[in-house]
Amino acid sequence: MAQRIVIVGAGFGGLAxxxxxxxxxxxxxxxxxxxxHLFQPLLYQVATAAxxxxxxxxxxxxxxxxxxxxxxxxxxxxxxxxGRRQVSTRSGRQEAYDYLVLATGSVFNYFGHADWAExxxxxxxxxxxxxxxxxxxxxxxxxxxxxxxxxxxxxxTFVLIGGGATGVELAGAMSELARGTLVRDxxxxxxxxxxxxxxxxxxxxxxxxxxxLPEYARHSLQRMGVEVHLNTEIKAIDDRGVTTKRGRIDAAxxxxxxxxxxxxDLSLADHPEIFVIGDAAVVHGADGKPLPGLAAVAKQQGGxxxxxxxxxxxxxxxxxxxxxxxxxxxxxxRHSGVANLPHFKSTGVLAWLLWAIxxxxxxxGGRNRLAVFLNWAWAWLTYQRGSRLILSGGSAxxxxxxxxxxxxxFAHGQHD
Amino acid sequence: MAQRIVIVGAGFGGLAxxxxxxxxxxxxxxxxxxxxHLFQPLLYQVATAAxxxxxxxxxxxxxxxxxxxxxxxxxxxxxxxxGRRQVSTRSGRQEAYDYLVLATGSVFNYFGHADWAExxxxxxxxxxxxxxxxxxxxxxxxxxxxxxxxxxxxxxTFVLIGGGATGVELAGAMSELARGTLVRDxxxxxxxxxxxxxxxxxxxxxxxxxxxLPEYARHSLQRMGVEVHLNTEIKAIDDRGVTTKRGRIDAAxxxxxxxxxxxxDLSLADHPEIFVIGDAAVVHGADGKPLPGLAAVAKQQGGxxxxxxxxxxxxxxxxxxxxxxxxxxxxxxRHSGVANLPHFKSTGVLAWLLWAIxxxxxxxGGRNRLAVFLNWAWAWLTYQRGSRLILSGGSAxxxxxxxxxxxxxFAHGQHD
Numbered sequence: 001m002a003q004r005i006v007i008v009g010a011g012f013g014g015l016a017x018x019x020x021x022x023x024x025x026x027x028x029x030x031x032x033x034x035x036x037h038l039f040q041p042l043l044y045q046v047a048t049a050a051x052x053x054x055x056x057x058x059x060x061x062x063x064x065x066x067x068x069x070x071x072x073x074x075x076x077x078x079x080x081x082x083g084r085r086q087v088s089t090r091s092g093r094q095e096a097y098d099y100l101v102l103a104t105g106s107v108f109n110y111f112g113h114a115d116w117a118e119x120x121x122x123x124x125x126x127x128x129x130x131x132x133x134x135x136x137x138x139x140x141x142x143x144x145x146x147x148x149x150x151x152x153x154x155x156x157t158f159v160l161i162g163g164g165a166t167g168v169e170l171a172g173a174m175s176e177l178a179r180g181t182l183v184r185d186x187x188x189x190x191x192x193x194x195x196x197x198x199x200x201x202x203x204x205x206x207x208x209x210x211x212x213l214p215e216y217a218r219h220s221l222q223r224m225g226v227e228v229h230l231n232t233e234i235k236a237i238d239d240r241g242v243t244t245k246r247g248r249i250d251a252a253x254x255x256x257x258x259x260x261x262x263x264x265d266l267s268l269a270d271h272p273e274i275f276v277i278g279d280a281a282v283v284h285g286a287d288g289k290p291l292p293g294l295a296a297v298a299k300q301q302g303g304x305x306x307x308x309x310x311x312x313x314x315x316x317x318x319x320x321x322x323x324x325x326x327x328x329x330x331x332x333x334r335h336s337g338v339a340n341l342p343h344f345k346s347t348g349v350l351a352w353l354l355w356a357i358x359x360x361x362x363x364x365g366g367r368n369r370l371a372v373f374l375n376w377a378w379a380w381l382t383y384q385r386g387s388r389l390i391l392s393g394g395s396a397x398x399x400x401x402x403x404x405x406x407x408x409x410f411a412h413g414q415h416d
Numbered sequence: 417m418a419q420r421i422v423i424v425g426a427g428f429g430g431l432a433x434x435x436x437x438x439x440x441x442x443x444x445x446x447x448x449x450x451x452x453h454l455f456q457p458l459l460y461q462v463a464t465a466a467x468x469x470x471x472x473x474x475x476x477x478x479x480x481x482x483x484x485x486x487x488x489x490x491x492x493x494x495x496x497x498x499g500r501r502q503v504s505t506r507s508g509r510q511e512a513y514d515y516l517v518l519a520t521g522s523v524f525n526y527f528g529h530a531d532w533a534e535x536x537x538x539x540x541x542x543x544x545x546x547x548x549x550x551x552x553x554x555x556x557x558x559x560x561x562x563x564x565x566x567x568x569x570x571x572x573t574f575v576l577i578g579g580g581a582t583g584v585e586l587a588g589a590m591s592e593l594a595r596g597t598l599v600r601d602x603x604x605x606x607x608x609x610x611x612x613x614x615x616x617x618x619x620x621x622x623x624x625x626x627x628x629l630p631e632y633a634r635h636s637l638q639r640m641g642v643e644v645h646l647n648t649e650i651k652a653i654d655d656r657g658v659t660t661k662r663g664r665i666d667a668a669x670x671x672x673x674x675x676x677x678x679x680x681d682l683s684l685a686d687h688p689e690i691f692v693i694g695d696a697a698v699v700h701g702a703d704g705k706p707l708p709g710l711a712a713v714a715k716q717q718g719g720x721x722x723x724x725x726x727x728x729x730x731x732x733x734x735x736x737x738x739x740x741x742x743x744x745x746x747x748x749x750r751h752s753g754v755a756n757l758p759h760f761k762s763t764g765v766l767a768w769l770l771w772a773i774x775x776x777x778x779x780x781g782g783r784n785r786l787a788v789f790l791n792w793a794w795a796w797l798t799y800q801r802g803s804r805l806i807l808s809g810g811s812a813x814x815x816x817x818x819x820x821x822x823x824x825x826f827a828h829g830q831h832d
Binding site for chain 2: 059072186188371
């Protein structure tokens with residue numbers, strides 16, 4: 001009988017694994033709670049109305065429909081039984097495996113303050129990106145209507161917590177939304193007066209970037225009207241704003257952009273048939289530091305696991321995983337970005353262009369590529385954003401509950 | 417003091433009114449529960465994964481931001497006080513008016529069976545189009561997983577109730593989705609075996625169309641694999657399917673495409689300062705029959721009310737409203753449509769092309785036009801649909817509660 005390989009999660013890591021198993025004579029099953037693969041690096045653009053939800057996702061079935069050895073199940077894994085080697089799903093299914101790849105993603109790390117998630121959601125899924133978009137745009141709508149000046153200031157204050165790439169990109173996008181797109185839309189408020197605060201606990205933005213790049217990012221954001229607060233640890237978050245080490249900021253919208261949480265190791269020592277990849281895994285790089293939660297890391301790990309499985313099925317031993325750092329890029333705003341590539345550091349227009357080209361290149365699906373390119377070109381030419389709709393589907397408030405489940409749930413081998 | 421004109425609803429009728437008041441020296445206020453104007457004729461394409469939600473809507477503020485005499489409020493009108501001439505809103509606002517235009521849209525007419533709405537939702541809003549898309553796609557996903565053959569048949573049966581333009585277009589789109597787009601995506605089911613039933617109580621489809629057009633539509637749909645059941649009155653709808661005069665159809669998905677409900681008259685006899693337009697109004701045409709609930713009717717009425725207001729503000733008497741029928745178009749599927757224009761009846765490729773050109777022409781916003789054109793061109797070339805994402809925002813089931821409120825609510829002049 002053919003070997004059964006079960007892959008949980010069809011993000012960058014999971015999809016790279018499945019694609020790497022294209023020509024293997026095995027039964028491959030992919031299980032994901034959603035029917036689509038998400039291009040997560042552009043999620044903040046959905047939240048800030050630059051892109052539509054449909055532009056940055058591709059149906060998993062469409063991405064894999066030429067792959068005859070693969071079954072896709074839209075279902076949620078609720079337990080892994082490492083003894084019987086099977087996973088249980090929410091729909092009541094038992095899927096037996098010979099090899100299991102867990103690529104279940106991560107949840108945002110609130111550093112022990114799980115209750116903050118309610119007031120400061122993080123942009124993690126397509127559903128909640130759309131809800132956060134609604135929250136941001138609704139703040140302007142409500143500010144247009146209130147009479148009280150203090151309430152208006154609070155509605156027009158946006159606090160972003162965490163000065164990594166996510167926080168920097170989001171701050172830049174928020175500034176362009178308020179000072180570019182919305183600027184002529186209201187009669188009673190001036191959206192360009194919106195206060196956008198980027199609070200970072202450390203002493204610089206983009207901590208992982210070398211040389212002058214963090215300083216460049218800070219200057220660029222400040223030129224765009226963003227208040228950058230460094231060395232500003234968060235003490236408390238409530239429904240009226242945040243309290244930092246340096247004082248109180250009243251704000252209707254607080255977004256969490258700080259680190260993601262991950263737990264197990266790439267391969268389980270006592271279960272060599274189980275692999276954990278992507279954001280769900282902590283893997284240490286050549287420098288001894290954990291690899292960052294990047295799409296590139298997940299994709300390389302997925303490709304590696306696929307090759308390792310091909311080797312194992314053929315009776316060979318796989319070489320150990322080694323991450324090849326091809327660099328990182330972040331965009332700040334119009335004509336402004338930072339590039340940290342192995343032999344090339346750059347800021348400004350060139351980094352901004354490079355960012356756009358690389359992201360278009362890695363998007364899956366020609367239609368998405370075209371749609372994102374046209375959305376960007378349109379926004380660049382007109383300063384307008386095409387996706388400025390406040391959509392909801394029942395609940396009006398963004399919730400953090402649709403973040404990927406915690407990887408810890410899979411560390412135990414128990415039935416429900 | 418400038419006269420105050422309040423317009424409730426920014427659909428086709430409301431927006432046409434506001435735009436017609438561009439150069440009037442009056443304070444114009446538009447109140448809508450949503451921040452966007454929706455191109456409703458293409459809503460079924462969002463529900464069948466051909467278009468993204470963002471492609472067929474435009475922010476009301478963006479559509480009107482050059483119009484200096486106009487304030488846009490995202491709010492919901494809860495009562496009209498015709499004595500004091502003011503409307504109350506959900507946020508607690510009181511807006512005084514000298515003239516009031518009610519363009520609040522319609523709800524689907526379940527002909528006295530309000531309880532059917534739960535099992536057979538109608539595609540009315542962008543939020544519920546997305547939920548219905550999720551419901552349709554989820555039925556295929558669940559069918560892929562169940563073992564029981566009867567359950568699988570039920571999941572793969574889709575019943576559309578009502579053979580007007582909405583039902584015909586939706587049936588065609590469902591057939592293309594199942595037999596074109598999804599056909600290679602599954603391992604355990606054959607989506608092309610999905611049963612798509614279009615049930616119509618009358619003796620023909622497209623009852624408003626003359627000559628051979630209804631017969632052409634029936635033949636086209638049948639060639640596309642749609643079961644057309646004429647003279648098939650619905651007796652009951654429950655969560656397992658529908659019971660018709662001719663028997664039982666077990667189906668996981670039932671969609672309501674029958675008539676919309678409207679109530680008051682264009683101008684209120686005892687309140688000449690209040691206009692009711694669009695789907696919210698019943699106006700009789702030259703032939704004595706009520707005008708249909710079409711975008712064209714709403715837009716002409718909106719333009720008319722604007723001109724009538726301009727006349728009144730200038731002390732002139734307005735000529736009565738007369739609807740100019742410029743014809744109707746419906747699309748059935750690839751290369752197949754019907755055109756019923758004043759001096760031109762046509763079926764087939766020509767009608768299909770005409771439909772596409774007219775709809776692109778009337779879409780608001782260059783970006784939306786481009787996005788829809790590219791989505792269509794892409795789908796036409798590849799048979800793929802770009803928007804095949806099962807998105808949700810809390811509730812997993814489509815609800816009918818986000819249909820526009822009933823126009824009757826405005827017929828009474830009371831505070832909450």
